[in-house]
Amino acid sequence: MDNTKLAIQDEVLPAISDDTLIALAEQAEKRIEAMNKIKNISLRLTNRNDWVDQNGKPYCQSSGLEKIARMFGISWRMGEPILEQEEGGHYNYTYKGEFSLAGASIEAIGTRSSKDGFFKKYSYPNGKERVELPPSEIDKGDVKKSAYTNLLANGISRLLGLRNITYEELEQYAHITKSDITKVAYKTQPKPPPDPARPLPKDIAKVAYKTQPKPPPDPARPLPKDIAKASTNSGELASDKQLSAIFAIQTKMNITDDLERHENVSRILEMPETITSLKTLTMGQASTVIKTLSEQVKE
Amino acid sequence: MIVEKVIESKTKKIKQWPVNSNRASELGHECLKYLVLNRTRWQEKTLHDVRLQMIFDLGNVFEKVVMEDLREAGLSVVEQQRPFSWPEHLITGSIDGKIMIDGVAVPMEIKSASPYSFDSINTIEDIRHHKYHYMRKYLSQLTLYLLMNNSERGVFLFKNKTTGQIKEIWLDLDYELGEKLLKKAESVNRHVADGTLPEPIDYDDRICTDCPYNHICMPDRIGKEVEIVDDDHLMELLTRREEVHPLAKEYDQIEKELKKLLEGKEKLIIGNWFITGKWVQRKGFTTNDTEYWKKEIMKVQP
Numbered sequence: 001m002d003n004t005k006l007a008i009q010d011e012v013l014p015a016i017s018d019d020t021l022i023a024l025a026e027q028a029e030k031r032i033e034a035m036n037k038i039k040n041i042s043l044r045l046t047n048r049n050d051w052v053d054q055n056g057k058p059y060c061q062s063s064g065l066e067k068i069a070r071m072f073g074i075s076w077r078m079g080e081p082i083l084e085q086e087e088g089g090h091y092n093y094t095y096k097g098e099f100s101l102a103g104a105s106i107e108a109i110g111t112r113s114s115k116d117g118f119f120k121k122y123s124y125p126n127g128k129e130r131v132e133l134p135p136s137e138i139d140k141g142d143v144k145k146s147a148y149t150n151l152l153a154n155g156i157s158r159l160l161g162l163r164n165i166t167y168e169e170l171e172q173y174a175h176i177t178k179s180d181i182t183k184v185a186y187k188t189q190p191k192p193p194p195d196p197a198r199p200l201p202k203d204i205a206k207v208a209y210k211t212q213p214k215p216p217p218d219p220a221r222p223l224p225k226d227i228a229k230a231s232t233n234s235g236e237l238a239s240d241k242q243l244s245a246i247f248a249i250q251t252k253m254n255i256t257d258d259l260e261r262h263e264n265v266s267r268i269l270e271m272p273e274t275i276t277s278l279k280t281l282t283m284g285q286a287s288t289v290i291k292t293l294s295e296q297v298k299e
Numbered sequence: 300m301i302v303e304k305v306i307e308s309k310t311k312k313i314k315q316w317p318v319n320s321n322r323a324s325e326l327g328h329e330c331l332k333y334l335v336l337n338r339t340r341w342q343e344k345t346l347h348d349v350r351l352q353m354i355f356d357l358g359n360v361f362e363k364v365v366m367e368d369l370r371e372a373g374l375s376v377v378e379q380q381r382p383f384s385w386p387e388h389l390i391t392g393s394i395d396g397k398i399m400i401d402g403v404a405v406p407m408e409i410k411s412a413s414p415y416s417f418d419s420i421n422t423i424e425d426i427r428h429h430k431y432h433y434m435r436k437y438l439s440q441l442t443l444y445l446l447m448n449n450s451e452r453g454v455f456l457f458k459n460k461t462t463g464q465i466k467e468i469w470l471d472l473d474y475e476l477g478e479k480l481l482k483k484a485e486s487v488n489r490h491v492a493d494g495t496l497p498e499p500i501d502y503d504d505r506i507c508t509d510c511p512y513n514h515i516c517m518p519d520r521i522g523k524e525v526e527i528v529d530d531d532h533l534m535e536l537l538t539r540r541e542e543v544h545p546l547a548k549e550y551d552q553i554e555k556e557l558k559k560l561l562e563g564k565e566k567l568i569i570g571n572w573f574i575t576g577k578w579v580q581r582k583g584f585t586t587n588d589t590e591y592w593k594k595e596i597m598k599v600q601p
Contacts, residue, residue, distance in 0.1 A: 034527070037527060041599055044599045066504075071525060072524065073522030073523045073524035073525050075522045076519070077519040101522070101524060102524060141514075142346075144515075147514075148514035
């Protein structure tokens with residue numbers, strides 16, 4: 001058992017000075033502003049052929065993301081893929097890579113399974129009836145290549161904060177509407193989260209851990225009454241208590257990254273761009289955010 | 300209904316064939332690793348898509364059209380699609396044909412091109428330095444045919460896929476390039492025999508992004524990072540530059556035409572314009588080699 005970690009948790013953390021807080025806030029604001037700018041330019045680089053609709057959401061394909069990577073000068077390196085056997089003769093390929101830009105770097109994985117409907121092959125023995133061919137008929141190279149492309153797409157989009165793009169953003173920056181995009185409909189329900197019991201290969205375990213679904217928030221913890229009741233019609237700036245509540249609920253929801261926090265709030269308020277500082281929220285807006293977040297927590 | 304049928308039929312044509320030699324059409328590829336993988340791991344090559352298959356098929360159609368154009372013009376073409384091989388270097392290929400010029404059979408390659416590519420090539424140097432690497436490979440292809448055929452000259456016939464225009468570009472055998480290609484073939488053969496892989500070229504977006512072996516090669520990409528600046532003055536200049544660009548273009552055109560129309564006119568009144576002119580002697584001079592900053596301004600917009 002690792003006692004060190006427990007001991008650290010029990011320590012009393014020193015209070016953060018006001019100056020440090022301000023510096024952190026300013027840094028976060030600058031980062032969000034930069035991310036907004038990057039998102040704006042990135043989307044404008046793409047065209048409608050770079051996008052597909054997946055279950056009602058726009059998804060940028062590697063063709064678009066590679067253009068963006070070239071423009072920003074993203075660097076990457078990747079290792080040999082890992083081939084894993086699955087049941088029924090199926091298999092999957094996993095690539096792991098490191099993507100970097102302006103001193104920041106992230107690790108990403110790209111994976112594809114031969115089980116994916118996209119790779120299935122069929123025969124028509126009597127001319128009409130369609131019979132699915134066994135996995136051995138699936139082109140291994142296609143699955144491998146697809147995992148590689150998936151890695152590029154994941155790495156580039158994560159590094160530049162281009163995940164969860166909305167149709168509103170796409171139309172605003174790239175003039176691409178939902179009707180312009182080819183639809184890719186899944187016949188089946190979205191895949192369930194991975195089985196935590198299933199062991200991951202050692203060398204990808206660390207990276208894969210980061211992509212595990214976040215644990216569900218604790219619905220038992222009620223919100224402070226005074227915050228929930230906060231004024232909804234006031235144009236005054238949000239109170240410290242409201243801002244603390246937004247911070248606390250999002251932390252509970254495991255949204256701990258500054259950018260993600262701001263993106264989430266902007267999405268709730270249907271803002272065209274990600275807000276650069278939560279301090280600019282009005283009391284009414286903060287109240288809406290708190291209400292929505294509370295409902296999400298209950299779900 | 301109809302389109303799906305066509306796509307289905309084109310898809311059936313997309314197949315991977317074993318590669319047991321150095322194809323003349325490929326040997327100009329700038330990445331030695333690609334050429335070795337093409338020999339040793341061709342089974343893992345990503346197959347091209349239907350869109351590209353349609354372009355290839357269209358190329359074959361245009362080749363027939365050009366042949367028909369030549370026949371109509373009374374030009375004779377012999378040895379169409381004749382296979383070539385150079386066993387010593389394991390080089391193979393097949394030439395589109397040889398055109399008879401003054402009793403000599405000249406190796407000829409027919410290439411169909413988009414209007415942009417068609418306009419961008421007028422000399423061998425344009426092909427040699429073309430921005431598309433597939434275009435640069437053409438030079439090596441014909442050079443190898445010339446070597447294998449013991450010919451001193453060959454010709455490219457380019458066909459504009461939109462307008463149907465045709466363009467001929469002559470190639471004199473470049474022994475230096477030929478030597479390089481033979482050395483490259485030897486190097487590929489050595490790697491194949493030894494079961495080794497050479498290093499890839501430094502990541503080149505125009506070559507590596509769509510390389511059918513990039514999932515095997517996995518080249519490191521060292522990007523040149525972009526600088527995002529906030530500079531109102533620079534921004535203003537760029538905006539104004541865009542606004543006045545059409546006028547500048549028109550001004551240049553008018554100046555060019557006026558120069559032609561007014562040459563030799565010493566004194567002229569037209570409407571409320573008074574124009575004078577004279578011949579001026581310009582002293583000839585040679586400029587020294589210098590370096591300059593080449594910029595390209597592109598507007599990022601949907």
